Amino acid sequence: MNFLKTKKKLLVFIVVILFSIFFYSFSIISNVVREGYDKQNKTIEFVKAIIPSHYIKKIRDNLFIVSNLKAKNAILELQVKKYEQGYEGQKFDSREIKLNNQKYKVNFFFLPFKKLDVNLGWNAETNSLRAHYAEIKEDKIFLISGEGNTVFFDKNNLKNDRLEFKILPNNISLILKKNNFQLIGIRDLYLHGNQVFISMLVKNKKGITINLYKADLNFEKLEFEMFFKTNEYWNKYNVFSGGRIEKFDNENILFSIGFSYVKNAAQQMNSLLGKIINININSREFKIISIGHRNPQGLRYIKDKNLIINSEHGPKGGDEINFNKLDQGKKIKNFGWGVASYGINYDGTDPYKKSHSKYGFEEPIKYFVPSIGISEVLYLEANSFCPEKCLWTSSLRANSIYISDINENFDQLTSKGRIFLKGNRIRDIDYDIDLDQIILVSENIPALLSLRKIN
Numbered sequence: 001m002n003f004l005k006t007k008k009k010l011l012v013f014i015v016v017i018l019f020s021i022f023f024y025s026f027s028i029i030s031n032v033v034r035e036g037y038d039k040q041n042k043t044i045e046f047v048k049a050i051i052p053s054h055y056i057k058k059i060r061d062n063l064f065i066v067s068n069l070k071a072k073n074a075i076l077e078l079q080v081k082k083y084e085q086g087y088e089g090q091k092f093d094s095r096e097i098k099l100n101n102q103k104y105k106v107n108f109f110f111l112p113f114k115k116l117d118v119n120l121g122w123n124a125e126t127n128s129l130r131a132h133y134a135e136i137k138e139d140k141i142f143l144i145s146g147e148g149n150t151v152f153f154d155k156n157n158l159k160n161d162r163l164e165f166k167i168l169p170n171n172i173s174l175i176l177k178k179n180n181f182q183l184i185g186i187r188d189l190y191l192h193g194n195q196v197f198i199s200m201l202v203k204n205k206k207g208i209t210i211n212l213y214k215a216d217l218n219f220e221k222l223e224f225e226m227f228f229k230t231n232e233y234w235n236k237y238n239v240f241s242g243g244r245i246e247k248f249d250n251e252n253i254l255f256s257i258g259f260s261y262v263k264n265a266a267q268q269m270n271s272l273l274g275k276i277i278n279i280n281i282n283s284r285e286f287k288i289i290s291i292g293h294r295n296p297q298g299l300r301y302i303k304d305k306n307l308i309i310n311s312e313h314g315p316k317g318g319d320e321i322n323f324n325k326l327d328q329g330k331k332i333k334n335f336g337w338g339v340a341s342y343g344i345n346y347d348g349t350d351p352y353k354k355s356h357s358k359y360g361f362e363e364p365i366k367y368f369v370p371s372i373g374i375s376e377v378l379y380l381e382a383n384s385f386c387p388e389k390c391l392w393t394s395s396l397r398a399n400s401i402y403i404s405d406i407n408e409n410f411d412q413l414t415s416k417g418r419i420f421l422k423g424n425r426i427r428d429i430d431y432d433i434d435l436d437q438i439i440l441v442s443e444n445i446p447a448l449l450s451l452r453k454i455n
Contacts, residue, residue, distance in 0.1 A: 075115075078445055082110045089153060089163030089448070096454070099403070099417050103454040106421065108447045109163050113145035116425065116443045122373075122397075125237045128185035128201065133428050134441050134448065137191045137217075141432075141439065143448070144189040144198060148172035150222060158435060158450045170215070170222035176202070184208060187243025192253060192281065196222055199243035199255070207233035210241050212255060212279070228279055228286070230272050234260045240313075244299035244376075252278050254289065256296035256310060259337060266292050266337045274337060276310060276324075290324050292335040292361060298377035298393070305410060311374045311393060315352075318343025319374040320364035321393060323410060336361035342369055366404070366413050373397030376429045384436055384453055390416075394426035394440065401426065401440075424449070 081092065093108035116130035129146040136142075142152045150168040157163045176183055184201040187210065191197070194217045201210045212228040242258035259266040259274035266274025274293045279286045289308065298311035298321075308324040318341045324333050340361050341352040356363045368374065373396030380386035389406040391413060400420050404413040424442035426449075431438055440449040 075445075079115065082112075082445065085110060085162075087112050087151070087165040087167065089157070089165050091161045092445075092447075097419055097421075099419055104419065104451055105454050106449055106451045107158070108442075108445075108449055109158075111143065111145075111441070111446045111448050112151060112165055113143075113149065113446050114147065115446055118444070123239050125184070128237070128239070129183070130443055130446070131185060131187070131427055132441050132443055132446055133186065133189040134430060134439060135189045135191050136430050136432050136439065139434075141448075142168070142189065142191065142196075143441070144186055146185045148183060148186055148198075148200075152219075155432060155435060158437065163448065168219065168222060171224055172200075175213070175224060180204060184237065187241060188245045190245035190247075190253070191217065192247060193250075195281070196224075197227065197245050197253065198224065199245060201241050201243065203237075207235050208237060208260075209233050210243055210257060210260075212245070228255070228284055230257060232257070232260070232272050234262055236261070240295040242293070242296040242312075244296055244310075246299040246301050248278055248301055249303075251282060252280050254299060254301060254308065255279055255286075256293065256299050258295040259293065264338070266294065267334070267339065276308065288332055289326075290333045290335060292337045292339075294337040294341070297375045300377050300379050302379055307410060309377050309379060309391065311377050312337075313374060314341055314343035314367070314371055316344050316346045317369035317371050318352075319368040319371045321366040321374070321377065321391070321413070322362065323365045324362070325410070333362050334360065335364070342367045343371065365411070371397065372400065372402070373425070375427055378429045378431055378438070380431060383431075383433070385431070385438065392429060392438070394429040396425040396427065396443075399424050399426070401429070401438075419451075421449070 089109045091107050091109050095106045097104045097106060111132060113132050114130055116127050120127055131146045132143060134141060134143045139155055140152050141155045144150050150170050151165040152168055153163040153165050181202040181204050184203055187199040187201055189198055196215045196217055198213050199210060200213055209232055210230055211226060213224040214227040215222040215224040238261040240258040240260050242256040244256040246254040248254050254276060256276045257272050262273050265271045274291060275288050276290045276293060276296065277286045278289050293312055295313040296310050297313060300309045306326045310322050312320050314320060322335050336356045339353055340356040340359055342354060344350040353359050375394045375396055378392040380390045380392060391404045391406055393402040399422055400418040402418045403416040405416060406413060423444055425444055426440050427443050428441040438451040440451060442449055
């Protein structure tokens with residue numbers, strides 16, 4: 001009799017445990033559905049590790065119908081509001097965020113661009129047209145959508161409840177039509193003096209390629225023309241194109257190009273794929289600065305240190321931040337892709353060397369496992385956001401900005417934590433000294449975010 005009672009209690013205990021596990025897992029996956037997927041959440045990382053992503057999608061679409069509908073309805077409500085307000089750039093949200101002992105105020109403004117569809121996945125070709133970029137120029141902030149639409153506004157409007165965008169017409173659609181190009185997506189916007197540069201990913205009869213175009217800054221219309229042709233082509237769409245543009249000096253710009261899923265191209269000197277190059281604005285001649293890059297998403301040049309900072313996507317894991325000190329001889333630095341990586345392939349295979357230096361490559365100054373979906377980097381020095389030298393690194397998947405201190409020798413990063421901006425894939429980041437604010441571009445709604453310190 002006692003044996004049966006004990007067995008019954010044990011059975012009840014097991015049932016309770018199983019139901020607890022079920023409801024806990026239910027709440028975790030439901031939270032993913034409602035609020036988005038934060039890659040840095042360890043619990044969610046564990047759930048994703050044991051449940052394949054395609055099953056998560058099926059669970060999301062079938063079992064979690066209510067949570068899924070709530071998430072979709074919330075987004076639809078914002079989209080309707082965004083559509084109705086047109087080019088006003090209304091402020092639709094404001095948050096206070098605390099990191100360590102510091103508080104920040106973040107304001108969210110509508111952008112008049114199309115939203116990214118997270119349900120299609122990160123490698124969907126349609127989403128290539130949903131990556132948007134910003135550039136600060138004197139008293140204006142300029143933006144370009146992934147489809148090539150250009151707008152600007154007076155940056156002092158960030159103090160108000162609306163940005164009041166002005167449309168800046170351009171000839172991108174005419175370039176596409178004239179050359180029989182299909183636009184795959186804009187990859188960056190950069191203003192150098194009175195010239196506007198964009199990188200554009202297009203498809204023609206030869207395949208997919210990435211090139212640079214430039215226009216004189218004109219508030220009536222931007223007339224772009226071909227500036228630099230890579231003469232590199234690949235057959236199938238992929239997300240490994242790079243495309244960042246950055247000032248090098250008054251006569252030169254830096255341009256990053258991804259390896260575009262072309263095997264061994266990043267290690268071949270006769271190809272521009274997987275490279276960071278320097279282009280002279282007047283002669284349009286180029287020099288290879290570094291090789292062995294996978295998909296450079298961030299690019300900064302620190303003049304007084306003669307230092308190039310770049311960030312790039314790894315495979316599954318292994319997102320990198322790289323420091324290239326150009327005063328260490330004239331040797332072209334090799335950052336290892338596709339021989340060395342701290343990530344693995346998505347199919348679980350791992351053909352990569354983990355040590356970079358052991359095989360003659362440059363070690364990243366920092367790498368992320370799991371990946372954060374790294375994007376643009378921002379160097380700050382001796383201002384209200386950074387007492388000495390800092391690096392702010394934005395991310396897509398992790399919806400965050402990672403803050404690090406840089407030591408005096410520029411050979412070490414010390415993490416100071418991250419600012420988590422739930423529901424916002426951050427594509428671009430910049431700093432305005434006059435307003436003393438960080439400017440961010442989120443591609444989910446999409447939105448322009450302004451971040452300031454609360455003293």
